[in-house]
Amino acid sequence: QVQLVESGGGLVQAGGSLRLSCAASGTIFGINAMGWFRQAPGKQRELVAVITSGGSTNYTDSVKGRFTISRDNAKNTVYLQMNSLKPEDTAVYYCKVEVNAPYGSMWYRPFDYWGQGTQVTVSS
Numbered sequence: 001q002v003q004l005v006e007s008g009g010g011l012v013q014a015g016g017s018l019r020l021s022c023a024a025s026g027t028i029f030g031i032n033a034m035g036w037f038r039q040a041p042g043k044q045r046e047l048v049a050v051i052t053s054g055g056s057t058n059y060t061d062s063v064k065g066r067f068t069i070s071r072d073n074a075k076n077t078v079y080l081q082m083n084s085l086k087p088e089d090t091a092v093y094y095c096k097v098e099v100n101a102p103y104g105s106m107w108y109r110p111f112d113y114w115g116q117g118t119q120v121t122v123s124s
Contacts, residue, residue, distance in 0.1 A: 002026040002099050002113045009093060009118030016122070017083045022095030022115050024076040032098040032110055034071055034078035038091035038120075045094070049080060062088075085122045092117040 008020040024031065035050035049059045049069035057069055068081040078095055095115040103109040 002028060002097070002111075004095055004097060004113055004115040006093070006095055006115040006118045009120045011121045011123065012085055014086055014122055014124050016085050017081070018085065018120060020080040020082070020093055020095075020118060020120075022078045022097070024097050024099065024113070027101070028076060028099055029102065029108055030100040031073070031076060032100065034069075034095065034097050036069065036078070036080045037094045037096060038089075039094070040088075040091040043091075048093070051078065082120070085120075087122045087124045089120060090122050091120060093120050094118075 003025050004022055006022045008018060010018060012018055033050055033052050036048045037045050038048050039045040047060060048063055049067055051057045051069045051071050059067060066084045071078045094117045097113050098110045099113055100108040101111050
């Protein structure tokens with residue numbers, strides 16, 4: 001089993017910064033993509049940023065130039081540095097990690113795990 005623990009959310013004024021962390025622990029046979037999603041009240045969950053095992057990144061248009069995703073493979077941790085925060089960034093932020101697990105006697109397959117969510121509130 002794999003556990004994800006998120007931290008770093010909170011209340012910040014518009015223009016401020018926050019850094020989210022998501023640490024994976026447990027039985028891990030390699031981590032593929034790691035990413036951050038967010039869900040605002042009354043809205044669908046949306047992908048914010050993703051980083052591959054090789055370090056390639058993608059961002060949703062609304063956060064480009066303001067948010068930076070990174071990972072520390074030695075710590076099985078993904079980060080989201082959020083700068084120039086806006087009220088519309090207010091949401092619960094969830095990390096998602098794709099972890100390889102044994103499948104059969106010799107193969108591996110990926111499984112998705114989600115963090116518990118952390119609230120980010122940006123006041124105007």
